[in-house]
Amino acid sequence: MARLERKLSGGIAAPTSTGVPRVVTANGIETGRFGGYLATWDPDTGGKFGVPDQFVRGAFRRSIEEHERRGGRPIRLKYMHGPLIGAFPVDLVVEDSAGLRVVGEINLSTALGRDVWALIQQGALSDLSIGFITTRDKIEAGVRKIFEAVLVEGSVVDEPANRGAQILSAKASEPASLETILEDLQGMTESLRAPRRAARRSPRVVAHAPRVPGDLGAILNDLNATRDALRR
Numbered sequence: 001m002a003r004l005e006r007k008l009s010g011g012i013a014a015p016t017s018t019g020v021p022r023v024v025t026a027n028g029i030e031t032g033r034f035g036g037y038l039a040t041w042d043p044d045t046g047g048k049f050g051v052p053d054q055f056v057r058g059a060f061r062r063s064i065e066e067h068e069r070r071g072g073r074p075i076r077l078k079y080m081h082g083p084l085i086g087a088f089p090v091d092l093v094v095e096d097s098a099g100l101r102v103v104g105e106i107n108l109s110t111a112l113g114r115d116v117w118a119l120i121q122q123g124a125l126s127d128l129s130i131g132f133i134t135t136r137d138k139i140e141a142g143v144r145k146i147f148e149a150v151l152v153e154g155s156v157v158d159e160p161a162n163r164g165a166q167i168l169s170a171k172a173s174e175p176a177s178l179e180t181i182l183e184d185l186q187g188m189t190e191s192l193r194a195p196r197r198a199a200r201r202s203p204r205v206v207a208h209a210p211r212v213p214g215d216l217g218a219i220l221n222d223l224n225a226t227r228d229a230l231r232r
Helices: 061-069 111-122 163-169 175-201 214-231
Strands: 004-012 023-026 029-040 053-055 075-079 084-088 099-107 127-140 143-157
Touching: 029 084, 029 111, 029 127, 061 143, 075 099, 084 111, 099 111, 099 143
Parallel strands: 053 143, 075 143
Antiparallel strands: 004 029, 004 127, 023 029, 029 099, 075 084, 084 099, 127 143
């Protein structure tokens, strides 16, 4: 069954450099803007299968494109994988040669947002963590290579006392987040199915409608079953 995983990236969450203001206005709301990496392409120290994990460049391409198709829907930005404190504008989420580079915008209209932003500026908060669902991976030469993943959210997190333990414990499944995951996956499957429905109504309009990947459908079914079991 697909599980929500979390990984401490070790990337730096810091006020962005020249060219990007530290405080900007987004839709009339004052936000604190910072940059960093949610993931890198290097193997980490360990994963849930007892071997290092390694994201492969391109792993998030499809997930990013799905957010763009949904009207530029931003990636959720949370504090410690809990309360929502802002967003990662999807047009500023980019895979580059080093990893998944992001620019985050923390809502400064909220008390928690102001607190987190102040701690980032101080340097007390300096790490980012990624929440994702693996949809295609394979263990090769003692490393689990993640070829495709659904990007669920990114979080600003504190510096753990035991970094290795934090990485391992942060990969546990999170039943409380199932509704959020289901919302994201349902939106993805619906956007993929829409062209096929249009093609059935008018084949001349859509000549080649994409198919909903079998693995995505299976993941959605598994998560729905898990949610129903937890509700009993």
